[in-house]
Amino acid sequence: MFDYSKYMRNTKLPHIWCPGCGHGIVMKSLIRAIAKTGWEKDDIVVVSGIGCASRLPGYVDFNTLHTAHGRALAFATGIKLAKPEMHVIVVSGDGDSLAIGGNHFIHACRRNIDITLVVFNNGIYGMTGGQYSPTTPDGDRSSTSPLGNMEPEFDVTKIAEGAGATFVARGTSYHVPQLDTYIHKGLEHKGFSVIDVTEACYTTHGRVNKKKYPSNIDMLKFQRDNAIPISKAKEMSEEELEGKIITGIFCEKQKPEFTEKYQKIVDSFSGGGK
Amino acid sequence: MTESKFEFIQGNIACAKGAAYAGCSFFGGYPITPSTEIAEYMSGYLPRNGGKFIQMEDEIASLGSIIGAALTGAKAMTSTSGPGFSLMQELIGYACIAEVPVVIVDIMRGGPSTGLPTSPAQSDLLQAKWGTHGDHPTIALVPNSVEEMFTETVRAFNLAEYFRTPVLVLGDEIIGHMREKIRIPEPGEMEIIERTVPSSDGVCPLPYASDSGKPACLPNFGKSRFHVTGLNHDTTGFPTMDPEIVARENERILAKIYEQREIVDSYEEINCKDADILMLSVGSAARAAEEAVKTLRKKGIKAGLFRPVTLWPFPKDQFIKHAERAKYIIVPEMNMGQLKTVAERFTKRSKIVPVNLVNGEPISPEHIISVTKYLNI
Numbered sequence: 001m002f003d004y005s006k007y008m009r010n011t012k013l014p015h016i017w018c019p020g021c022g023h024g025i026v027m028k029s030l031i032r033a034i035a036k037t038g039w040e041k042d043d044i045v046v047v048s049g050i051g052c053a054s055r056l057p058g059y060v061d062f063n064t065l066h067t068a069h070g071r072a073l074a075f076a077t078g079i080k081l082a083k084p085e086m087h088v089i090v091v092s093g094d095g096d097s098l099a100i101g102g103n104h105f106i107h108a109c110r111r112n113i114d115i116t117l118v119v120f121n122n123g124i125y126g127m128t129g130g131q132y133s134p135t136t137p138d139g140d141r142s143s144t145s146p147l148g149n150m151e152p153e154f155d156v157t158k159i160a161e162g163a164g165a166t167f168v169a170r171g172t173s174y175h176v177p178q179l180d181t182y183i184h185k186g187l188e189h190k191g192f193s194v195i196d197v198t199e200a201c202y203t204t205h206g207r208v209n210k211k212k213y214p215s216n217i218d219m220l221k222f223q224r225d226n227a228i229p230i231s232k233a234k235e236m237s238e239e240e241l242e243g244k245i246i247t248g249i250f251c252e253k254q255k256p257e258f259t260e261k262y263q264k265i266v267d268s269f270s271g272g273g274k
Numbered sequence: 275m276t277e278s279k280f281e282f283i284q285g286n287i288a289c290a291k292g293a294a295y296a297g298c299s300f301f302g303g304y305p306i307t308p309s310t311e312i313a314e315y316m317s318g319y320l321p322r323n324g325g326k327f328i329q330m331e332d333e334i335a336s337l338g339s340i341i342g343a344a345l346t347g348a349k350a351m352t353s354t355s356g357p358g359f360s361l362m363q364e365l366i367g368y369a370c371i372a373e374v375p376v377v378i379v380d381i382m383r384g385g386p387s388t389g390l391p392t393s394p395a396q397s398d399l400l401q402a403k404w405g406t407h408g409d410h411p412t413i414a415l416v417p418n419s420v421e422e423m424f425t426e427t428v429r430a431f432n433l434a435e436y437f438r439t440p441v442l443v444l445g446d447e448i449i450g451h452m453r454e455k456i457r458i459p460e461p462g463e464m465e466i467i468e469r470t471v472p473s474s475d476g477v478c479p480l481p482y483a484s485d486s487g488k489p490a491c492l493p494n495f496g497k498s499r500f501h502v503t504g505l506n507h508d509t510t511g512f513p514t515m516d517p518e519i520v521a522r523e524n525e526r527i528l529a530k531i532y533e534q535r536e537i538v539d540s541y542e543e544i545n546c547k548d549a550d551i552l553m554l555s556v557g558s559a560a561r562a563a564e565e566a567v568k569t570l571r572k573k574g575i576k577a578g579l580f581r582p583v584t585l586w587p588f589p590k591d592q593f594i595k596h597a598e599r600a601k602y603i604i605v606p607e608m609n610m611g612q613l614k615t616v617a618e619r620f621t622k623r624s625k626i627v628p629v630n631l632v633n634g635e636p637i638s639p640e641h642i643i644s645v646t647k648y649l650n651i
């Protein structure tokens with residue numbers, strides 16, 4: 001059995017998450033992926049913004065930084081550039097990383113800075129009680145879309161790839177072994193990696209959409225029944241893919257990494273600096 | 275002995291050189307007039323000298339990046355002007371409660387909003403104090419010459435590192451862009467304060483424990499696995515809602531600065547002792563006030579100038595001492611009366627005479643002198 005206690009701040013448990021919250025599943029997957037890298041705990045920084053997902057750093061035994069809403073990637077960029085030998089991981093909700101933090105998201109992708117971003121994408125603002133987010137499905141009710149969400153949703157993988165991220169994957173909190181692999185690959189990847197994780201918040205999202213998600217378990221079943229591997233999705237039409245969760249690795253390429261490029265310039269001056 | 279080095283430079287460049295002298299190794303910023311020369315200088319200086327410069331996507335990101343860098347051990351700074359300074363407010367509060375040393379330079383310009391991007395103003399004196407939400411300590415330094423842009427930037431780093439808190443340097447367009455000859459101090463000539471870090475092994479179980487009012491030591495990420503949050507926290511750094519601890523810690527971050535005034539305070543007193551007319555002024559407006567004092571003295575009028583160099587915390591005891599005996603307090607400033615509110619707070623007897631200008635032009639000594647015609651002295 002995997003021993004989580006080695007990576008947890010055991011005295012800080014229990015966590016604040018509701019029973020059945022997807023965040024715990026993703027946290028465990030992240031920890032298994034970190035364990036697989038063999039990295040020293042001292043060399044790892046876990047950074048978050050604000051939200052339920054963003055409480056994760058308090059529970060894990062690394063260097064941890066809980067910042068302000070939306071700003072995790074900005075802080076993480078400073079850490080990574082100032083101390084490139086550290087492994088920098090950002091955990092962030094969909095509101096945190098894509099709404100208020102959207103600007104930092106696209107620019108971190110563009111820089112191809114060696115940071116791994118895990119988006120805890122439950123399609124809702126959990127912490128503030130269930131308002132619609134940039135990834136709330138079309139028509140879903142939320143506390144600020146009582147008549148159904150009228151705004152189209154973001155496709156995280158498309159933005160990430162378009163903005164320049166060099167590793168982009170999507171998993172779900174139902175397909176856990178795959179998720180472990182995606183996160184691990186993202187951690188090992190040199191460059192900016194984004195792992196978008198479709199998961200669920202029954203407390204604020206499921207509960208107000210009872211027809212679609214009668215129970216917490218149905219939210220997991222929804223992931224099971226609607227996930228389409230990317231290879232299969234390629235053969236399907238746009239209409240057929242409506243409402244589906246496309247999973248897999250969307251992009252994996254080698255490009256010069258920002259802090260390495262920068263360090264080379266710095267090193268070229270050291271010694272006889274002018 | 276090496277020969278002294280004199281340079282004829284702009285205030286903004288003096289600021290950047292002061293940062294370099296203080297050991298700044300990280301700069302994150304976003305361009306904005308009239309501060310941009312600082313970022314431009316650092317973008318060339320830092321990578322050539324083992325440091326890092328990054329142009330972030332906005333000012334919020336700029337401040338976020340330097341807080342992150344500071345947590346790895348870097349001395350970190352950013353520079354901006356009004357609109358960018360407004361954007362930074364939330365994270366200034368973050369740096370206060372998380373007790374992370376950073377230096378934020380605001381070269382003030384006209385406002386509100388885009389206002390007068392290339393003209394001087396002293397628009398952010400109160401934003402510097404009250405801009406971020408919640409009770410928090412503020413240290414703001416206001417240089418009034420190119421030389422002070424250098425020395426006050428060095429002092430800003432020293433205070434930031436000593437107190438583990440953000441320190442603001444409030445320049446203005448005039449101070450930032452004017453050129454004066456200054457002497458660059460030799461290495462070692464000015465004291466450089468380094469932050470207190472944990473002893474040899476780097477481990478620090480209580481990164482937020484205060485030791486007899488002194489700020490606790492700050493471990494670097496990578497040495498001690500500690501937790502940093504903007505939530506109220508206890509001495510271990512982890513969140514708490516225990517009312518006793520919350521109150522104690524909120525009071526502590528204020529007290530660590532306000533109870534060590536001898537370290538923070540700095541002011542200039544020109545002919546204050548017997549002044550009937552006391553001027554209270556900072557930055558470039560204080561240059562005009564100083565000229566006005568000289569002219570008035572020549573005419574036999576007992577005028578003086580009290581110039582806070584550390585504006586926040588306001589050197590109130592020293593000000594009150596002079597204000598008590600003066601008949602009039604003239605407050606020249608390039609805004610509609612921000613410093614005046616401070617004078618009002620600490621003046622009981624004397625009459626306050628505001629001198630305000632918000633048209634993008636500098637206040638002139640003649641302008642200040644002209645108001646004295648109506649005073650009964």
Ligand SMILES: Cc1ncc(C[n+]2csc(CCOP(=O)(O)OP(=O)(O)O)c2C)c(N)n1
Nearest residue numbers: 050051052053069093094095096125126127
């Ligand atoms: C500047 C700012 N605006 C708004 C908030 C309030 N707020 C806290 S968490 C949150 C949304 C959280 O949603 P998400 O990021 O999706 O994470 P989740 O709680 O679902 O894990 C909001 C709007 C805040 N803390 N700061």
Ligand code: SF4
Nearest residue numbers: 017018021052126201
């Ligand atoms: S409110 Fe939702 S996101 Fe937050 S802990 Fe509960 S289930 Fe998780």
